[in-house]
Every structure is written in structure tokens, then in C-alpha cells.
Amino acid sequence: MPSYTAPTKDLHFVLHDVLNVSESDVPGYSDLDADFTSAILEEAGKVASEVLAPLNVVGDTEGCVLENGVVRTPTGFKDAFEKVKEGGWTGIDLPEEYGGQNMPYIMYTAVGETSSAANQAFTMYQGLTHGAASAILVHGTEDQKNTYLPKMTSCEWTGTMNLTEPHCGTDLGLMRTKAEPQGDGSFLVTGQKIFISSGEHDMADNIIHLVLAKIPGGPDGIKGVSLFIVPKFLVNEDGSLGERNGASCGKIEEKMGIHGNSTCVMNYDGARGWLLGEEHKGMRAMFTMMNEARIGVGMQGLAQAEVAYQNAVEYAKDRLQGRAVTGDENPEGPADPLIVHPDIRRSLMDQKSFVEGGRAFLLWASKMIDQSHRGGDEAAEGMVSLLTPVVKGFLTDQGYDMTVQAQQIYGGHGYIEEWGMSQFTRDARIAMIYEGANGVQALDLVGRKLAQDGGKHVMAFFDMVKTFIKNNGDNAALKDDFLEPLKAASKDLQAAGMYFMQNGMKNPNAALAGSTDFLHMFGHVCLGLMWADMARAAQAALDAGTSDPKFYETKLATGRYYMARRLHATGLHLARIQSGADTVMSLEADQF
């Protein structure tokens, strides 16, 4: 049975040593002193390891069952959900007026990492609710907010997002679901939606579906899509539940992982719905949520890598197999532990340097969301908009690879379900796909974000890297091991951007053929920057005579590994990009 311990010390390090949250002028951050965040993260960590983690395998094994239109969640999920609700964990960053705690988004991310790592499928019930509540918060009328938000903040009612249909996912302009106006402000929604996470279940009194649909007579394609609130049970004027709406689960999908979450085919048969936001502006309403949702998915990639890594370390220390090539390290025992072997360490260091770097990246992006939403900081908004596809695509692609590496350390025991390592891999796989498949993230990055606002944000990114390098130029601890590799990687990234500029206008394929490579090299440069900044913070703590030198020395050593062994990847990606589109596009479809 795998275990999970929340990385509270590492979270603390990023929040306080690296991002200095409590000294930041972002509104609400002054409350985030070390005592406060530690108390929150300690408690969240307990819920994660004691309540959620023990149900992870259960959820995977039992899955969700649909019987007579009712979905039964796995044993223990309902009780655990009650505990999470009682603890007030469901609305920590939602407004106090609706029962939330109004903490910054960065705390939602930090807490979210721990619950996602402990049980991704379970955490999605709450995560989808959070997404739907955020949409109502931004686009809802006062009446809608008062009706839905208090119950959704507490997760007495949960929420869903309904975009995909059988024939369209990425290209939602092809959507067929219809919403016919009834003249009383309501609409009748008819159509089928698929892949609806948490679409139907037995853990909440009501489910508030947000459904994209077309109002007949509206514009063609994506411009004619509107967003509707379609509750499972209609809500009476007094807030009590009324009749059952025409929204039902037709099927639960069998899938590779996240079995504990009910992924539903949802049938809307003249279900009553109400417009959320403006007519035909449904995609805009959805996009408001997109940055947060995508960063949330990036977090899932990281979280699965973290929990898989923790269990890989345990096994590598525990399992005796072979002898160290440099001499026995466990001479009394029948063999040495796996962790003595260089290739096992190489794998563990890949994982460790990724999760710690990725965590800093994620929390930095979350801070920028707070700067943007709470502080109205447009530069931060632009930067996080640029980096969102990188957070999503890079952390989930790499996060998945890391779960595969962690699983590999178990050998055959990683392939059987008994040890739980297979589940981490299978669960992590979805994060590369949903909220926009990673190829779509790469397209968004190269096709839209790079040139957004005249390329201002990407230039700001390069300036930031340059400034960091300049400001730390006389820091001997950073110079060779961190600043030089960061400079080289950043130069590669700039060269790739330059290649796109010079060739993409003539031939857009020249840019798009390199989009996934660009996303990955961008991710590496971000993690390189994070590691350089973490090294700065670690060295500062050591220079200041910290009482815990080993912790900070470990940070420096892990960072050096990333810079020496991982960051080089930018060169490979650049070479691929600069090879152009010709070899990529040369075949006719029938030559495949």
C-alpha cells in the first residue's frame, strides 16, 4: 500500500524563502505569515495522508458504479468528503460572503497539491466544483450567486463543466447541444456531453452542471456558443430543492485511471437551464476559468510525480538487490539497497529535481494569478497568461514521465497493482489530455501567447531572466552551477523564438511543427530559473547561519543536478525546431 506525506517543509521553503509571500504587497499576502501557512499546510497534510491517501487504491479498485441512474462512489469516499467539507477545505480561496475563507489562490494551490497527490480522483469532485463556482462568481447575476455559491463553496452541492461532445473536444464550434429559450428567462437544454468528470454521484445533495450549448439562430461555430447553469435538481425560490431536472448520467466511462471519479456521459433531455453570462459569449465565460483550471491540471501532474517519487524513494531504500559497484554498503545484509546504484539515483534525482522545481514554478504562477486577480497587476496577468500552457503542458508531460520512472524502480512490483505505482502512472496520464490536450497547449503558446500584446510578455520573461542573472552575477555559489546554464538555456529559447519570428510569417507550419519542442524548452528554462532562485534562497539561508544546513544544502545539490543534467534539453529542442517544418510536413496523408 503506497503512502503519502505532504511536503510541508518544501512548500514552506517556496512560499517563504523563495517567494517571500508575507512580505509581498499582493492584497491578502500579509496574512500569509509562516505560522499561518504552516498551520494550514500541516492540517491539510493530515487530511491528505490520513483521510484521502488511504482511499486512493480503494477508489481505483472499486471505481464508480451506475445503477438505475444513480452513481455509487467507492467505499469511504462519502465519509471522507464529509470530513473535507467539515474542515472547511472546499472554499479556502472563495469569498467569505459565500462561506469561503478568502485566502489567496496560492494557498489553494499549495493545499491542492497535497490533496491531489493523496487522491486525485477524489479531489476532482471538489476541483470541478471550484471551477464551476468560479465561473458563477465572475459571470453570474446576484441572484445566481446567492442561489448557488454558498452551497457550492461548502460542496453541499458540487459542480461540473460540460464542454465535450462525442464528435468534438478541442473544436467546440462543432457543438450540437441546443438551448431553446422558453420566454421566461429559462432555456431547455438538449444534447449529449461526454467525459464529464464528477457528472453524477452520491456525495452531494445537488449537482450544478455548467453546460455549453447553442441557442438556435445564433452565429455559426464557436461564436454561437453560450453557457448555461443546469442543476440536477431545480432550486426553489426559498433555496430548497425542487423537481429533478432532465439531466442524467447515461454511462460511466471505463478508463485507464482516476477510477474513483465518475466520468459520465451526460444526457440533457430538455433540461431546464439558465444563461450564465451573455448569450453567445459562452467561450469567453469558459476562458475566464481556463488559466486557473490549466494551472490546476499542471498541479495534478506535479502531484502524481511527487507521490510516486516518495514511494520510489521508500522502495529504493528498502529493497535489497545487488551490491554497490564501489564496495558493499550493507555488508551485514544479503545485499545493498537499490538506492546505492547510480542509475537508480539518476532516476530519483530526475524525479526529485523535477518535483521541487515544478512546485516552485506552480506556486510562482499562482502568485501571479493573485497579483493579477487581487492586485490588478496587468504585467503579472500577461505573464501568467503566457506561462499557463507551459505550466499545464510541461508539468503534466514531465510529471507523467516521472511517475513512469518511479514505477520502474519497483521492477515487476511496479507493474502489478498491489503496490499502487501503476495507479500513479495511470492517474497521471489524464492530465496530459484534459483541459486542452498538451498539443493544444503548445499551439496556444506558439500560435497565440508568444505574439500576444505585441510579444510584450515573452520579452518581459527574457528581461526577467536577464535581470536575475545580472543581479546575482557576483554570487559565487550561483555563477558556474546555476547562472551559466540558465543563460545558455535562455539563449536557446530566444533562438527558438527568433526562428519562429523569421520563419513563421512565411510558413506558419515552421512555427507549429516546433510547438511541442518549444513548450518543453520553455518549461525547462522556467524550472532552471526556479532552481537558480531556490539556490539563491538556499545559499542566503546558509550564509545567514540557518539551524538546518542539511535542508538547504540538499536544495543546492538537487538544483545542481537539474542544471547539469536536465536543462541541456533545450539544445535538443532547439535543434529540432531549427530543422524546420519540411521533414514534418513532407508526407501526404496516404503515405502514413
Place this chain on the structure above:
Amino acid sequence: MPSYTAPTKDLHFVLHDVLNVSESDVPGYSDLDADFTSAILEEAGKVASEVLAPLNVVGDTEGCVLENGVVRTPTGFKDAFEKVKEGGWTGIDLPEEYGGQNMPYIMYTAVGETSSAANQAFTMYQGLTHGAASAILVHGTEDQKNTYLPKMTSCEWTGTMNLTEPHCGTDLGLMRTKAEPQGDGSFLVTGQKIFISSGEHDMADNIIHLVLAKIPGGPDGIKGVSLFIVPKFLVNEDGSLGERNGASCGKIEEKMGIHGNSTCVMNYDGARGWLLGEEHKGMRAMFTMMNEARIGVGMQGLAQAEVAYQNAVEYAKDRLQGRAVTGDENPEGPADPLIVHPDIRRSLMDQKSFVEGGRAFLLWASKMIDQSHRGGDEAAEGMVSLLTPVVKGFLTDQGYDMTVQAQQIYGGHGYIEEWGMSQFTRDARIAMIYEGANGVQALDLVGRKLAQDGGKHVMAFFDMVKTFIKNNGDNAALKDDFLEPLKAASKDLQAAGMYFMQNGMKNPNAALAGSTDFLHMFGHVCLGLMWADMARAAQAALDAGTSDPKFYETKLATGRYYMARRLHATGLHLARIQSGADTVMSLEADQF
């Protein structure tokens, strides 16, 4: 429902255009004219696509069930196995005197690719039998050969390989299973073996277990391990089946994939067994099979990548989503097919260039096995021994990545089980683990094979690359697109080898920390060499006025992609290797 079509044309191309098998002087190769191999591969392809492929999802969904000691295989497996036996497919490369067809191993590989691609879990029943039969063929007494081989060649009896125990997999010296001599030439074998593929099932009259065990009083560790034949039913003098032996299946493992194969915990409770080969030389007997078995596993990695690729291509041509950035390509339709998008092509080209290059690599290695076994060619034996860990590790690591890429093209439909793409990924995952986890392959390559026979084989490899480049130096079609990249990649590989030589003696960790990188760069150079050779063959066919120019032009274009976009990886691997072991080994175990 996924489909599979055997790539007979591509197999033909490698066998005849590239390897010129029928003109080769390897004993038995003169029979391999184009008519003969085409007839075999056409028929094998039919069995694969019509008999085995339709059962792939069935096997995954139903799995194997243990009830009262009896294992029930999935619906249809038994009938399909009968068809395979009737067609004579089970012993195509085994000796005629035992009922086989005595074809070269290269034909076993070519046919094996098609059945593994169609249904890996099913094909393993036969594959394990082949491995066990080969061991008996090489190490058995005349009596043992006459008793077991005719029935195993026909798969009336199947075979298993029993190495792993709960506490030891890679480090078999820790083994606890005992074999007590009974004074009559037999032994009583007692112990537990795990992860025994095809360990118990309902498709054969008898199961011949080959079991590694220790004879009490023998040398400690790996040097005291012997190999035993332990039949499920004892075999009477007249060849009829006698009493049930004390070998039983205690449990079927729940695993990530290959559900159609019964992966058993096998309990040996004083089961009667007979020594195969010499006392205490069990590992040597096993190692005889190792090259073939590992190449067979490399084939599985390739095969899953091939079938996943085929289905990804189908979906990419079929699924309408979005519009080509360079203008609508399906203006009459609601959207363009996925295949117009550059990042989709990038992914398909990654897959296509891998499977075709990998196939050539695999068949080349198989040819060297024939040169060695049939022709006594020691140089070929040395070369294939060097390359075996590369075939196994590279083709399975990369093959898995390609199944993940193929799955990704399906978006959400790749994550649900309905389309079968998840199964390819889950099935492919095991090949990175069994027959020696890929980290162990890398250790074998760098720690043993590089220096074997004074480094003679790796030098021969570099000479071969050099000679190829020299011999084709005036071929304008090859020069810039193939020879230059191959030369650069080969130089990277040599530099890595040089680094190991200069640093590995002082500090073995300096070599082993780079072992996985070295394995991968070696794999890339091999595929680069294969592509250069395939380009040579394709150009020759075009120059000779082939009637099918499109086929050969596609080969050239696919090869150019590999050389331009994949082969560069050697530079990244070299940089990692040259960064040394310090960052890899710097942490104490408690710092993880």
C-alpha cells in the same frame, strides 16, 4: 475497436531491399526468397489481424480467472490457440526433428512482430514455450529433448521460465527455492516463484516449468543456482501424462496490462523436477536464452508502437477537428482531419520513423543471431551480444513513449478503454521491466558489454558505421541528409565511450551514472545507421526504376525526419554523461 494490419510490405523491404536475405550466405537464408517470405508473412498477417487482434480487447477486459486451482483464459483464447497450433506457427524456427520448420530466427522475429502487435498477452503463451524449448534444446539430454520438445514445438504443452521470487528479481543470488536430490536423478523442488507468465492456464495439456533453484550444500549466491524441468503433470515413459506434480498457481496477479496472460504466483511444494544442464550452472543455461529473449522483448516494444501508430493514423485521418493553419483542407466538411495539424504530424512522424527504424534494427539483430547460431560467426555473436541490451532497452523505452504519443492523438478518447489505445500503452509498459529492467540493460551494456573481449565489439561497431559512411560517401542522396547526421551522432557515441574509459576506471559511478543515457544514444545511432541503410536501399530502388516510387520516396522522407529531428538526442545524452557522476551521487540516502 482498434484494428491491426501486418506491415508485410515494410517487412519485405527490410528483408529483401535492405538485408538481402536470400543472397546472404547464412545457412538457411538461401531459402528465403521473396515468394517464400511473402507467403509466410501474408499468412502470418492474416492470423494476426483476423484471429489474434479481435481477441486483444477481450483478453484485456476479461483477464484470466483462477478458480479452484484452475486458470480460465479469456473467451476465444483457447480456440485461437488451436488455430495457431494447427497452422504450424508455434515452431517455425525449431528443428524439424521435433516437428518444427527449421526456418531462420529472422523469420521467427518477423512473424513474431505481427502476432505480438495483434495480441501481446496471447502471444506470450507461445513465446514462453519457445524460450523454454530453446533451453531444453541447448542444455537438455537426448531423453529430455525427445520427451519434451515435440510437444512443446507444437504447443500441445506450453512452457514457463521461473526466476523471480518475492524478495529477489535482478539479484537472483538471493534465491531461496530449494531442490533436494532424491538419489534417483530427480529432485524435489520447494519454494515460491512470482511473476510467472503463462504459469497456469487451460490451453495446453501440460505445462513444462523451467525453475531456478538451489541444491542444498552448493555454492552461495548466484553460483549455486541450478535449472530444473518441473512438469505440471509428470510424464510417463511412454510419453503419456502421469500424476499431477506439486506445482500450483497460488494467485493471479492484478496488473497494469497484459491481462490476457496469466501472471502467476507459482508454489512448488516438493514438486518433482529434473536437472536441465549442469548442477550450479543454472544461470549459464538461462543466459543462453537471454539474448533471444531480450530481443523478443524489444520486439514487443516495437510491436505495440506499430499497432498503436496504425490506429493513431486512422484516427488522425478520420477525426475532424479544427482547420489547417495554411487554409482549409476539407472545405466541404465541418472541419479538417487532425492529420493536417503540424503537431499531430510531428507525433505521427516520431512514431513512424521509430517503428520503421526499429524494425530494421530488430531484423538486423535477428540476422546476426542466425549468423552466430547457424553460421558460427563469432564477430556476429559478439556484435549481437553488445547490441542486445540496446535492442531490449531502447526499443521498449521508446516503444512505450510512442504508444503514449499514439494514445495522445485520441485526446480523451485515448484515455477511455473503449478505443483500445490505453491498452497498447498499458501492455507496452511491461516490456520495459521484464527480462531485466531497462536500468539493468544499461548496466549490462556499460558495465559488461562495452569492455567485453577487450572492447572488440564496440570498436567493430564504430568501424562498421565508418565503413558505411565511407562506402556511400559519393551517394548524393545520402550525403547531407543521412551520412552527416550519422557521422555526428556516432562521434557523440564515441565521445561518451571515451568519457567512460577515461573516468570509469577511477570511479565506476562516472560510467554507470550515464548508463541509461548511453543506452539511448547507442539506440539512436543504431536507428540512424538503419535509416541510412534503408535510404541507400530506397534510393537504389528508385534509381533502378522501381514500379512503386511512392513507397521508396516515403522511406526517404521518413528517414530524413529521423535524421533531422530524432538523432540529435545523442548530443543531449552526451552532455549528461559528460556532466559526470557528482551531481548524481551527491546526496546521502536520507536526503532524498
